[in-house]
Structure formats: structure tokens, C-alpha cells
Amino acid sequence: MESASGVKFEAELDREFAHWATTVPGGENIRECIQCGACSGACPMSGYMDYTPRRIIALVREGFKEEVLSSRTIWLCASCYACAVECPQGINITDFMYALKERAIKEGRYPKGFPTPIYAQEFAKLVRARGRSTESLLVIRANLRLNPLKLLKFAPLGLKLLLRGRMRPSPRPEQVRDRAGVRAMLAASGGPKARHEHER
Ligand code: SF4
Ligand code: SF4
Numbered sequence: 001m002e003s004a005s006g007v008k009f010e011a012e013l014d015r016e017f018a019h020w021a022t023t024v025p026g027g028e029n030i031r032e033c034i035q036c037g038a039c040s041g042a043c044p045m046s047g048y049m050d051y052t053p054r055r056i057i058a059l060v061r062e063g064f065k066e067e068v069l070s071s072r073t074i075w076l077c078a079s080c081y082a083c084a085v086e087c088p089q090g091i092n093i094t095d096f097m098y099a100l101k102e103r104a105i106k107e108g109r110y111p112k113g114f115p116t117p118i119y120a121q122e123f124a125k126l127v128r129a130r131g132r133s134t135e136s137l138l139v140i141r142a143n144l145r146l147n148p149l150k151l152l153k154f155a156p157l158g159l160k161l162l163l164r165g166r167m168r169p170s171p172r173p174e175q176v177r178d179r180a181g182v183r184a185m186l187a188a189s190g191g192p193k194a195r196h197e198h199e200r
Contacts, residue, residue, distance in 0.1 A: 013063035021060045026096030032089045039083035049073040069109040074100045075116035131176030
């Protein structure tokens with residue numbers, strides 16, 4: 001909720017979210033952030049983000065839940081750990097980004113039509129069901145959700161890959177034998193369940 005002027009009032013900020021952030025991996029010491037910007041300077045993706053890593057930390061601490069969870073930033077993070085290495089306060093921003101992604105998916109607040117969260121969810125579903133991902137199936141499933149017409153655009157590329165032996169036409173998607181074991185491992189890791197899960 002935002003006021004008509006675009007300014008947020010204190011009462012509109014989500015204090016529970018700000019507190020939750022300090023309890024997840026990477027978020028333990030975000031209160032120690034000195035807003036130096038070293039993370040943003042080191043981040044190879046910050047030029048493409050709507051909020052730089054430094055700003056994400058600032059927004060989270062104040063309770064700007066909607067802005068953070070619906071931002072593209074958390075999905076553009078390439079998990080390179082450059083920010084974590086540079087941070088003088090030892091804040092593990094990379095792990096923190098994962099926690100934000102997980103919460104965004106749980107609450108269905110990720111940017112709609114943005115491919116990364118959809119791919120992440122479909123990847124996780126495949127791994128959960130089959131113990132591994134099959135790229136061709138992943139592309140098909142993700143694009144059926146994103147934009148089915150786009151699949152037609154991929155047809156010539158798919159044909160080329162098939163002809164050059166880079167993609168195998170498989171009558172059945174690949175799967176591991178011990179799928180129950182994989183599911184047990186996922187459950188033991190405490191990862192998000194079923195339809196809300198995503199890969200790290
Ligand atoms: S480098 Fe660390 S202390 Fe500096 S702005 Fe980023 S998170 Fe905050
Ligand atoms: S881990 Fe993510 S936020 Fe950190 S520098 Fe790499 S891309 Fe940027």
C-alpha cells in the first residue's frame with residue numbers, strides 16, 4: 001500500500017517482514033549494514049537491477065516488503081558472491097537473496113511474466129518428481145506458463161539442436177532410480193515444499 005503521493009507512511013511499512021529478514025540465512029546481521037555500497041559496486045548485475053543490493057538491504061530493514069519481494073533484483077542475482085566477499089560487515093547478501101526468493105515464491109509476489117521465478121519453480125518440480133531436470137522439458141513447461149506462443153519461436157533452434165545431436169529426442173524424460181530418496185533429501189534440507197519450491 002502506498003499513499004497517493006507515492007510516499008510511504010510509517011504505518012504502511014511491514015515490521016514483521018523487517019524482523020523476519022534478520023532470522024534467515026544471510027540476514028542475521030543486516031542491521032550492521034553501513035550502507036557503504038561496496039556490494040553494489042562489486043555486483044556484476046547491479047546495472048540491470050531495479051534496486052541495487054545496498055538498496056535492497058536498506059528497504060528490507062525498513063519493512064518495504066512489497067517493493068523488495070516484487071523486485072527483479074532478487075531474480076537477477078547471479079549468486080556470484082562478489083558482494084559477500086566485499087562487504088566490510090560480513091553480510092552474506094547472496095544467501096540473503098535466496099531467502100528473499102523463497103519468500104517471494106511462497107507469497108506469489110514475484111514479478112509476473114518475469115521468466116526466472118517460473119524457470120526456478122519448474123526446475124524444482126522436475127527435480128522433485130524425477131530426481132533431475134531435463135532441459136527440453138524445462139523449457140517447454142516454463143514457456144507454457146510464460147507465453148505458449150514463444151515455444152513456436154524455439155522450434156527452429158530445437159530442430160538444429162536435435163540434428164546436431166546436442167539434444168536427444170527422449171520417449172520418456174530422464175529420471176533417477178531413487179526418486180523417493182531425492183524427495184527425502186529435499187524434505188530433510190528444509191527446502192520449500194511442492195508447488196512453492198525453487199532451486200538454489
Ligand atoms: S557492502 Fe555490506 S555494509 Fe556495505 S552496503 Fe553492502 S551490505 Fe551494507
Ligand atoms: S551474489 Fe548476486 S547480488 Fe551479490 S554481487 Fe553477485 S549477482 Fe550481485
